[in-house]
Amino acid sequence: MMASFEKPEKEERQHLKALFLKGYINGKAVTKLLVDGGATVNLMPYVMLRKFEKSEEDLTKTDMMLVDFEGNVSNAMGAICLDLTIGSKTLPTTFFVIKGKGSYNLLLGRDWIHANCCIPSTMHQCVIQWVGDSVEIVKADSSYYIAAVEAHESRLESMSCISGTVWE
Secondary structure, three states: OOOOOOOOOHHHHOOOOOEEEEEEEOOEEEEEEEEOOOOOOOEEEHHHHHHOOOOHHHOEOOOOEEEOOOOOEEEOOEEEEEEEEEOOEEEEEEEEEEOOOOOOOEEEOHHHHHHOOEEEEOOOOEEEEEEOOEEEEEEOOOHHHHHHOOOOOOOOOOOOOOOOOOOO
16 A cells, blocks of 8 residues: 655644544534544543533443543543544544543544544644545644634744754
């Protein structure tokens, strides 16, 4: 199998944007789907569960313990399997429901990435996924950034980038 990517122009790669998608859960439109290859499982805040007209009674009980990026451990409230559509592809997807809120409506981890046979690219701001024998490119939801980002300009003469590379 061969895959190729266009080298993005300089202005296209000078960002630190997370990869957010739009999709549908059981036919209802959802925005702010965060694709996170660092997360093992898919997460859904309880608030979103309620928006899909589901409740704790709809959850499958689980003893899944989740660890956040600060090392805090908490129990998942339970798990639920719902049909998730991204682009033209629909997959039954299991989400662990959590009490907390995040900067996302749903978090799609490696469980979804691998089950979907897709390649997420934060640099290219898209997901490349197989649909049957064809490849589909699903662009990121850029509307989230327009609403959430404020521009600030500053000059830092004596600071270096974490990666060691300085953008000009």
